[in-house]
Amino acid sequence: MKEKIISQMLDFCAALxxxxxxxxxxxxxxxxxxxxxxxxxxKAMAEVKAGDIKFLSKSDAVDGDEGLHLAIxxxxxxxxxxxxxxxxxxxxxxxxxxxLPAALDDMAxxxxxxxxxxxxxDALTVLRTLKxxxxxxxxxxxxxxxxxxxxxxxxxxxxLEKGALCYVGSTxxxxxxxxxxxxxxxxxxxxxxxxxxxxxxAKQQELKA
Numbered sequence: 001m002k003e004k005i006i007s008q009m010l011d012f013c014a015a016l017x018x019x020x021x022x023x024x025x026x027x028x029x030x031x032x033x034x035x036x037x038x039x040x041x042x043k044a045m046a047e048v049k050a051g052d053i054k055f056l057s058k059s060d061a062v063d064g065d066e067g068l069h070l071a072i073x074x075x076x077x078x079x080x081x082x083x084x085x086x087x088x089x090x091x092x093x094x095x096x097x098x099x100l101p102a103a104l105d106d107m108a109x110x111x112x113x114x115x116x117x118x119x120x121x122d123a124l125t126v127l128r129t130l131k132x133x134x135x136x137x138x139x140x141x142x143x144x145x146x147x148x149x150x151x152x153x154x155x156x157x158x159x160l161e162k163g164a165l166c167y168v169g170s171t172x173x174x175x176x177x178x179x180x181x182x183x184x185x186x187x188x189x190x191x192x193x194x195x196x197x198x199x200x201x202a203k204q205q206e207l208k209a
Contacts, residue, residue: 005030005037006050012154013045016085021157023086026142029069030150031080034058036073041065071123072130072146079134081150083157086142089164093117094137100164107163110156111135115163118144135160 009030016022022045029038035057039048041064056062058070069082093100100115102108107115117137118129126144129136135145135156143160147153 002032002037005032006053008150009037009039009053010048010050012083012150013039013048015154016083016157017044017046019158019161021085021087021161023142025065026083026085027065027069028083028085028150028153029081031073035060036069036082038066038069068121068123068126068144071127072144075127076130076146078148079146081147081153083145083150083153084142085145085157087157087161087164089168090137090143090161091141093164093167094139094141094143100137100160100167102163103166103170104159104163107159110152110159111163115160 009028012028024044025041026045027039027041029036032055035055037053037055040052043052056066056070058074062070065084072079072082094117098117102111102113112133115135115137116129117139118126119139121138121141126136126138130144134147137143143157145153145156145160147156
């Protein structure tokens with residue numbers, strides 16, 4: 001299982017780089033036993049090798065990104081993967097907005113009606129901003145995307161950047177668009193309880209096989 005997790009992490013490092021969603025210093029992690037496997041923050045995602053990925057237990061004294069990842073796992077048992085990244089349009093929105101409204105169906109389903117913006121990257125502040133959601137933006141920072149699996153966290157990162165691009169584009173032409181609150185909440189509920197449940201469970205079982 002350990003080898004499968006690390007192999008999958010490397011695959012998603014490559015996918016994040018290929019989709020131009022990351023900057024040097026970004027990290028991703030996967031919950032494992034009483035801790036997590038996490039990529040190094042001193043390497044670009046494209047440079048990460050299997051030997052660079054380390055295990056940290058929940059009792060390890062860490063700060064920065066590592067501390068944030070552990071704090072999320074410690075308070076959110078529903079989360080098994082975390083990605084912190086600097087997608088360009090998300091960074092721009094985070095610098096000027098309090099939240100990013102869902103303008104696309106897939107953002108409403110996977111992220112929710114809005115992605116809130118944390119005023120800073122302090123772990124407790126980010127945890128409050130993430131409450132009830134699985135992704136948020138950080139002012140003067142980047143994105144925190146989480147999921148039941150690494151695949152879901154990666155999809156969240158992709159969808160957020162697509163949503164940010166749509167929001168910026170619609171604002172430029174003077175016609176900001178968003179999905180209504182009721183519709184967005186309904187889409188999110190159906191996604192969580194029906195469409196994604198079996199798929200995410202299957203992906204979790206693949207790693208254990």
